[in-house]
Amino acid sequence: MISKLPHVGTTIFTTMSALAQQENALNLSQGFPDFNCDPELIEYVNKHMKAGHNQYAPMQGLPLLRRRIAEKTAKIYGCKYDPATEITLTSGASEGLFCAITAMVHPGDEVIVFDPAYDLYIPVIELNGGKAVQIKLQFRDYCIDWAQVAKAVSPKTKLIVLNSPHNPTGAVLSGDDLRQLAAIVRNKEIFILSDEVYEHIIFDDLQHHSVITEPELAKRAIVMSSFGKTYHATGWKIGYAVAPREITAELQKIHQFNAFTINTPIQHALAEYILKEEKYRDLGSFYQQKRDKFRQVTAGSRFKPLTCKGTYFQMMDYSAISDLPDTEFAVELTQKFKIAAIPISVFYHDREDNKVIRFCFAKADETLEEAGKVLSAI
Ligand SMILES: Cc1ncc(COP(=O)(O)O)c(C=O)c1O
Known part of the structure; x- marks a missing residue:
């Protein structure tokens, strides 16, 4: 073969x-905890299984959970997304990343990726016939040299993949990083895929700067989050993508023939649990x-x-x-x-x-x- x-x-x-x-x-x-997730969350799942929530959920995800994700996103990042058309539940952030790259990358497209990179991005770019253009984060603080990024952008550049907080280095992007990126992509047809699965795991009073807080980036970005990372339940493989309507429509075309739909009782449980703000704060x-x-x-x-x-x-x-x-x-x-x-x-x-x-x-x-x-x- x-x-x-x-x-x-x-x-x-x-x-x-x-x-x-x-x-x-x-x-x-x-990268997973050796301690258990909250027993209360397990009870919620159990409750919804017993209540008979055991059949397929809608392809995009449970409406109540999408609505609560939209409310959370508005509350913590000040950004409005329509739960009906701009949020997708995925089988972990991984499946969302796969669908996002597959939706956006055509054969011959170039994708800017920062090294050291989480290992999923490049094989999926290549599976779709794309070419990864790799730029190194600067050793030892692992910052991005934006002048190098500006130079690497070509007419073939279709997508830039970001990850903050960053696995494996623990580096985080600042508001200034986002502004520099915005200046580079302005008036260009370049999408952003922002892997933000560690959005709540940030230290020393630093603030997580989601790309959706920068309007120039938000209008062209898919952002991936992971309930597995946030709630100490990596084995449940459940995450979500937020993106503008036209981008979400393309992402969902791939998702519907990939995972199609995500674990129903867990979605019901998360729709309740997500209201406990202290759990992620x-x-x-x-x-x-x-x-x-x-x-x-x-x-x-x-x-x-x-x-x-x-x-x-x-x-x-x-x-x-x-x-x-x-x-x-x-x-x-x-x-x-x-x-x-x-x-x-x-x-x-x-x-x-x-x-x-x-x-x-x-x-x-x-x-x-x-x-x-x-x-x-x-
Ligand atoms: C940077 C990064 N992105 C995505 C994932 C995958 O997340 P999930 O388990 O929700 O698929 C991981 C898991 O380790 C990760 O570190």
Whole structure:
């Protein structure tokens, strides 16, 4: 069989998690909590299952949930979206990202992507016959050089993919970043896909700047959110896209032949749970405590933390410990010291290796303390 993705293997997350399991190692590699979601949320799902909400929901998502997402979006970002035509429930942000790229990218189109990039974007761009034009975030603060972006834009540029707060680096975009991007795309037919799954996981009193708060960007943007990330339920795979009507119509044409519709009882449960504002408002401080705990328990180690402004990932510079390439160091760490992490070079198209690995700190305090003891002894 001729592969459509000849250069794609199993993702690094699957590889490292399998190795972690085989080595009985602490798994700080894959991005999910090792604690449970709110029992109340589980009860809501249970209630709706028992009430008989177990058949297909509408293709776009449950109307009540779409309405409440629109209300939340208006409240926290001050932006109005029509629940009937501008919001789509998706099978995790992943399916939404897939549908968005597929809707927007035609063969021969160029798509600007920032390296290190979440691993889904480029294979999907290529599946659709597009060409990823990769621009590196600047090591060590992982900022975007907008002059470089302006230079990379060509008549073939169709889409720019953003991710803030950023996986794996923990960098966040500022209001000024959005204004610079707006100036670049003004009067051009370029779409924006903004992956904002960590929108509520932002630290140190920083504010999340969604692209929808910048009108020049909002009118051309699809923004992806993830209930899995926000409510500690990554295994439920439920997210949503907000986008202007014409863009949503194209996205839904793909979605209806992909997932078609999303888990009904969970949508009912979320339509209730989303009203509890504190659950997402307090998420930043919840994970900031985890970040600070992880930094505190590794403070005496030879791992040097990089700045982390958001997400639940801490990048660590291990150059004081080893000269090994990061992929080999990550394997050694798992096999010898029983802690799994993610090497960052795999997120770069040219495999740039800055001797940095990523740890997920969405873990119970005991897990973080145990990890701290091991890492401090290396
Ligand atoms: C940047 C980014 N985008 C999208 C996703 C996928 O989100 P979901 O689990 O809702 O599909 C992840 C999950 O790790 C992520 O880190």
